[in-house]
Amino acid sequence: MFPVNYVVTGGDIVFRTAEGSKLFELTVNDEVLFEVDDHTDAGAWSVVVRGHARRLETEAEIETAEQLGLQPWVPTLKRNYVRVTAAEITGRAFGFAPEPDRSGVHVF
Structure with missing residues (x-):
């Protein structure tokens, strides 16, 4: 697993x-799992995308991707x-709530 900065565009x-x-890894197998988790004070959610990944290669694809405003979190060159x-x-998704009362619960 690798953390990445991402955008969703056109459903991708x-x-x-x-x-x-x-x-x-993409040269070996293009099948990927992409997971996003987040939370607020009221609850949390997790989404898993199963799909196929490919490196953008044409000038048109790269030019379009550069308009998405993706900025690296770490100041390194990320040209791909x-x-x-x-x-x-x-x-x-689930909401946060107090833990249930433990009285009457038997632990074995």
Whole structure:
């Protein structure tokens, strides 16, 4: 797993990356899982996208991706763009609440 800064555009996920593990893995297998989790004071959610990823290669694709405003979190050169196209999206959300009363609960 690798944390990435991403955007959703046209139903796909796009992220920037440097040369290395993420790009190498795509040459072996383009099937990916992409997970996003977040929370507020009231609850939390998690979404998992199962799909296919590919490195953007044409000048037109890269030029379009550069207009998405993706900025690296770490000041490194990340000249590669990857697009993930979803085949399946699953997730769950839940609200926060106090823990239930433990009286009457038997622990074995």
